Amino acid sequence: MSAPALERPTGFTPAQYLICLNGIVWREALRFLHQRERFVSALVRPLVWLFIFAAGFRQVLGISIIPPYETYILYEVYITPGLMAMIQLFNGMQSSLSMVYDREMGNMRTLLVSPLPRWYLLSCKLLAGTAVSILQVYAFLAIAWFWDIEPPHIGYLTVLPALALTGLMLGALGMLISSGIKQLENFAGVMNFVIFPMFFASSALYPLWRVLEGSPALYYVCQFNPFTHAVELIRFALYGQINWISLAVVGGSTAAFLIGAMLAYNPSRGLGRRGAAGGET
Amino acid sequence: MTVADLPRAGIDSAAAPRSSAAVAALSIEGVSYSYGARRALHDVSFAVQPASFTALLGLNGAGKSTLVALITRLFGLQSGRISIFGDDIASAPGEALRQLGVVFQPRTLDLDLSVMQNLQYHAALHGIGRGEARSRADQLLTRIGLADRAGNKVRDLSGGQMRRLEIARALLHRPRLLLLDEATVGLDVKARADLIGHVRRLVTDDGVSVLWTTHLFDEIEASDDLVILHHGEVLARGAIAKIATDTGTEGLHAAFRQLTGTDHLGGAS
Numbered sequence: 001m002s003a004p005a006l007e008r009p010t011g012f013t014p015a016q017y018l019i020c021l022n023g024i025v026w027r028e029a030l031r032f033l034h035q036r037e038r039f040v041s042a043l044v045r046p047l048v049w050l051f052i053f054a055a056g057f058r059q060v061l062g063i064s065i066i067p068p069y070e071t072y073i074l075y076e077v078y079i080t081p082g083l084m085a086m087i088q089l090f091n092g093m094q095s096s097l098s099m100v101y102d103r104e105m106g107n108m109r110t111l112l113v114s115p116l117p118r119w120y121l122l123s124c125k126l127l128a129g130t131a132v133s134i135l136q137v138y139a140f141l142a143i144a145w146f147w148d149i150e151p152p153h154i155g156y157l158t159v160l161p162a163l164a165l166t167g168l169m170l171g172a173l174g175m176l177i178s179s180g181i182k183q184l185e186n187f188a189g190v191m192n193f194v195i196f197p198m199f200f201a202s203s204a205l206y207p208l209w210r211v212l213e214g215s216p217a218l219y220y221v222c223q224f225n226p227f228t229h230a231v232e233l234i235r236f237a238l239y240g241q242i243n244w245i246s247l248a249v250v251g252g253s254t255a256a257f258l259i260g261a262m263l264a265y266n267p268s269r270g271l272g273r274r275g276a277a278g279g280e281t
Numbered sequence: 282m283t284v285a286d287l288p289r290a291g292i293d294s295a296a297a298p299r300s301s302a303a304v305a306a307l308s309i310e311g312v313s314y315s316y317g318a319r320r321a322l323h324d325v326s327f328a329v330q331p332a333s334f335t336a337l338l339g340l341n342g343a344g345k346s347t348l349v350a351l352i353t354r355l356f357g358l359q360s361g362r363i364s365i366f367g368d369d370i371a372s373a374p375g376e377a378l379r380q381l382g383v384v385f386q387p388r389t390l391d392l393d394l395s396v397m398q399n400l401q402y403h404a405a406l407h408g409i410g411r412g413e414a415r416s417r418a419d420q421l422l423t424r425i426g427l428a429d430r431a432g433n434k435v436r437d438l439s440g441g442q443m444r445r446l447e448i449a450r451a452l453l454h455r456p457r458l459l460l461l462d463e464a465t466v467g468l469d470v471k472a473r474a475d476l477i478g479h480v481r482r483l484v485t486d487d488g489v490s491v492l493w494t495t496h497l498f499d500e501i502e503a504s505d506d507l508v509i510l511h512h513g514e515v516l517a518r519g520a521i522a523k524i525a526t527d528t529g530t531e532g533l534h535a536a537f538r539q540l541t542g543t544d545h546l547g548g549a550s
Contacts, residue, residue: 011375016408023405027394034393109389113353114406115379121406266357 012116020116021124028128031098032135038094042136043143045090046083050144054079066207068239080141080149081235082204084159085227087140088133088167093195095129096174119262126175126258130167137163155238162237166230169250172257173226179264202228226253304367306331306458306490307352312361314347314513321347322513325361329458329506332488334481336501339510340543345494346386348510349462352492353383365458379407382456384447386463392436396427399435400450407454414453421449441472448476452483458490459483465500473500498533507533509540516540 032039054076065072099108111121141149141156151159177194201221203211208228212219222228229246236243307329314322322344329335339345350356352363354370363370368377390399397418404414422428425445427438435443444464451459461480465473477500483489493500501507507524509517517524517540521533528536 012408015410019405019408019410023402026405027391027398027402030398031391031393107389107391109353109355109383109385110391110403111406112355113378113381113383115375115377116406116408117375118354 017116017120020114021127024124025128025131028132032132039136042087042091043140046087046140047143049079049083050076050147068236068241076147077149079205080144081238082202082231084137084140084163084234085166085204085231086199087136088163088170089195089199089227091129091133091136092167092170092174095171096178099125099175099178122175122262122265126168126171129171130164133167134160134163151238152240154240158240159234159237162233165250165254166234169226169230169254169257172254172261175261176257176264179261179266198225198227201225202231204231226250305329306366307492308364310362312348312351312358312363314351314356314359320513325510325513325515327508327515327518329490329492331490332484333506334484334491334493335506335508337492337494337508337510338496338501338537340496343510344513345510346462349385349460349494352460353381354378379454380457382451382454382459384451384461384464386466388443388447390435390443390447393434395432395434396422396438396446397431399446400453403450403453409454417453421453425449440467441469444468444476458492460492462494463496465495501533509537511541
């Protein structure tokens with residue numbers, strides 16, 4: 001029996017691409033809402049740092065007047081952008097953890113057999129994770145407001161593009177890392193090698209001039225750490241300013257991580273050890 | 282309501298072929314694949330004709346699921362060529378995959394989402410708008426008897442219901458080629474018979490082409506096209522009668538035993 005002779009369109013329309021993006025973001029948001037403990041833990045972590053750590057160190061760490069601040073500030077105010085970036089860092093890693101989990105559980109197959117281009121599907125997945133991280137950051141800012149963390153009103157708006165870019169960068173980094181992970185069990189170790197070094201070797205908790213006083217070598221490590229620039233991009237944007245160097249570093253890092261993740265992504269990784277479809281070869 | 286009552290797939294004009302030339306629904310040519318030093322497939326070639334039911338028979342470890350992973354692009358081709366209705370999966374993956382519906386051996390549903398949300402998510406991945414997706418999903422759920430479970434989380438369904446939902450999901454974008462990898466695993470006898478019956482009707486009534494991988498003899502009928510895969514190699518292909526004649530045996534069991542040198546252990550027959 002021969003196939004019917006019907007004409008058909010080739011490729012996909014912009015509307016179909018948009019439908020796909022909406023679907024992936026919608027699913028990610030639903031999963032996030034269903035996993036309430038994930039939402040709570042995403043908020044508790046930075047709040048513990050803000051309420052406890054910052055209160056303890058307020059008298060120890062003096063902050064001089066440094067841009068973008070125009071006056072002396074409390075330590076809590078200083079570390080808020082770092083904690084916002086920390087939320088996105090953890091979310092980026094958690095999203096990649098979810099990709100490894102989905103790959104092992106089979107859900108990722110549903111995504112990957114979509115006829116739309118694979119790079120687009122992975123980008124949508126990344127955008128969905130970023131959108132979730134931005135929701136978390138704003139929830140954190142809402143609570144922090146009651147702790148006298150009150151950036152200018154316009155800052156809540158101007159920080160949005162910065163959060164989008166840093167969220168993409170950290171999500172792409174997570175995706176790149178997940179590309180190299182064969183099993184879910186390996187992920188915790190990788191997290192420790194990425195999250196903690198990135199967070200502590202940055203300007204999230206202390207200004208870099210303080211680091212320079214203590215260890216010039218660490219200062220240069222911090223300068224080369226893209227997370228430092230993510231924090232500074234957010235810090236300046238929260239006060240309606242742009243840190244151009246940080247913007248360039250974060251933008252460049254996002255592109256590099258994204259390209260690396262797309263090239264490195266191999267859906268067969270993690271499937272082969274149990275067979276191609278979970279049961280056999 | 283049973284799986285046998287699933288709606289007919291129909292043929293989506295968007296997924297119809299570009300020319301009237303008789304092309305194979307699925308063409309596999311010289312495909313080999315290795316996991317490191319371990320060879321999983323060696324020079325595999327066969328075709329699934331349009332509107333036919335082709336059974337890919339092989340024991341566990343024969344390479345069936347590796348082949349499914351290659352057809353669906355979960356694995357990249359190492360050598361050979363695969364095309365779906367003439368569209369090469371390497372050079373035109375979008376065109377090839379939009380004509381393909383897949384039911385994987387392991388469950389691939391999102392357990393935390395509802396039945397309807399799973400279908401809507403699948404529709405979105407194929408660029409089908411929300412209204413159209415809802416309409417198609419309602420129709421499918423009604424036919425498979427899960428309309429009243431549309432709002433339930435998938436984790437609350439039974440294994441058989443989940444499999445029915447996966448079949449419905451695979452049909453949602455109206456593919457012309459349906460690929461089912463050991464789809465009856467975990468189903469009871471009645472659900473298995475219902476499922477096979479429905480899939481066969483998709484072939485005869487709607488012209489859908491089917492590749493059905495299995496290790497069970499009793500899922501194969503005399504009229505099927507058959508491909509026997511063993512240790513990654515195609516040992517025989519064609520109608521059962523032809524294979525029996527070629528091997529000088531009587532019936533599928535004997536032919537299989539002679540070709541593979543093994544006693545078939547997985548049969549429910």
